[in-house]
Amino acid sequence: MNFDLSEELSALQQKVRRFIAEEIIPYERDPRRTAHGPSEELRAELIAKGRSAELLSAHVSKEFGGLGLDHRAKAVFFEEAGYSLLGPVALNIAAPDEGNMHLMEVVARPEHKERWLRPLAAGEIRSCFCMTEPTPGAGSDPSMLQTTAVRDGDDYVINGRKWFTTGADGAAFAIIMAKLEDGRATMFLSDTDVPGFVVERAMDTLDSCFPGGHGVVRLDNVRVPAANILGELGEGFKYA
Numbered sequence: 001m002n003f004d005l006s007e008e009l010s011a012l013q014q015k016v017r018r019f020i021a022e023e024i025i026p027y028e029r030d031p032r033r034t035a036h037g038p039s040e041e042l043r044a045e046l047i048a049k050g051r052s053a054e055l056l057s058a059h060v061s062k063e064f065g066g067l068g069l070d071h072r073a074k075a076v077f078f079e080e081a082g083y084s085l086l087g088p089v090a091l092n093i094a095a096p097d098e099g100n101m102h103l104m105e106v107v108a109r110p111e112h113k114e115r116w117l118r119p120l121a122a123g124e125i126r127s128c129f130c131m132t133e134p135t136p137g138a139g140s141d142p143s144m145l146q147t148t149a150v151r152d153g154d155d156y157v158i159n160g161r162k163w164f165t166t167g168a169d170g171a172a173f174a175i176i177m178a179k180l181e182d183g184r185a186t187m188f189l190s191d192t193d194v195p196g197f198v199v200e201r202a203m204d205t206l207d208s209c210f211p212g213g214h215g216v217v218r219l220d221n222v223r224v225p226a227a228n229i230l231g232e233l234g235e236g237f238k239y240a
């Protein structure tokens with residue numbers, strides 16, 4: 001098997017390398033990089049640089065505004081991005097947005113892609129992924145999931161508590177993992193400015209490079225329209 005990089009991919013590798021070295025590393029000591037990650041202002045500045053270099057969201061298809069790279073090209077690109085801890089933020093490939101974009105592109109309905117994936121891939125909004133819960137909830141073993149989603153008319157009503165939710169503070173929307181009354185895990189898409197979605201506090205971790213920090217989130221009777229199930233009912237563990 002030939003692992004040589006094509007000329008095109010080598011050129012992209014050099015471009016990302018220069019971008020990180022010249023445009024992003026100088027930001028590493030910026031005071032707007034707080035103990036709970038870059039401020040929204042700093043993130044916007046970094047994203048603007050990635051956008052003007054035409055390097056945003058490398059893993060997303062061109063249809064949704066990304067570079068549409070294949071797996072090998074992604075590996076090269078992401079490695080270069082990682083030369084600065086702020087690189088993935090500037091290139092819109094930092095967790096959890098990177099994974100959320102990927103998941104949504106694969107399983108989300110067309111209307112969900114337009115509503116949430118497109119602005120996410122453009123770096124206009126941020127997202128979070130609410131799976132892990134305080135003991136005795138979901139962690140290494142997601143089947144310990146405690147958060148419930150109970151059908152009520154056209155909605156599901158979600159109750160539970162999540163933590164280590166990267167980017168929760170300031171995220172525009174969340175992917176929430178909850179179990180149905182029959183125990184099946186399902187992912188729901190919800191804006192975060194809805195009643196009952198409460199970011200209780202930011203957790204102190206070793207990390208200082210993810211915008212929005214790592215939050216504790218309380219889900220207090222959060223109503224999510226059944227139409228906003230991500231993908232299919234009961235497929236939560238498969239998607240995770």
Ligand SMILES: Cc1cc2nc3c(=O)[nH]c(=O)nc-3n(C[C@H](O)[C@H](O)[C@H](O)COP(=O)(O)OP(=O)(O)OC[C@H]3O[C@@H](n4cnc5c(N)ncnc54)[C@H](O)[C@@H]3O)c2cc1C
Nearest residue numbers: 096129130131132138139140141163164165166205207214
């Ligand atoms: C910086 C950071 C960001 C994160 N961001 C997110 C996020 O955005 N969204 C989200 O949902 N989650 C997030 N997480 C949570 C992460 O997914 C969990 O921490 C991880 O799944 C482990 O779960 P836990 O913390 O509950 O640890 P536990 O499952 O309680 O594990 C504790 C310890 O026990 C060990 N252990 C567990 N089970 C076994 C076993 N069967 N046999 C032997 N040893 C075992 C583990 O290896 C670990 O050392 C984040 C975590 C961190 C640190």
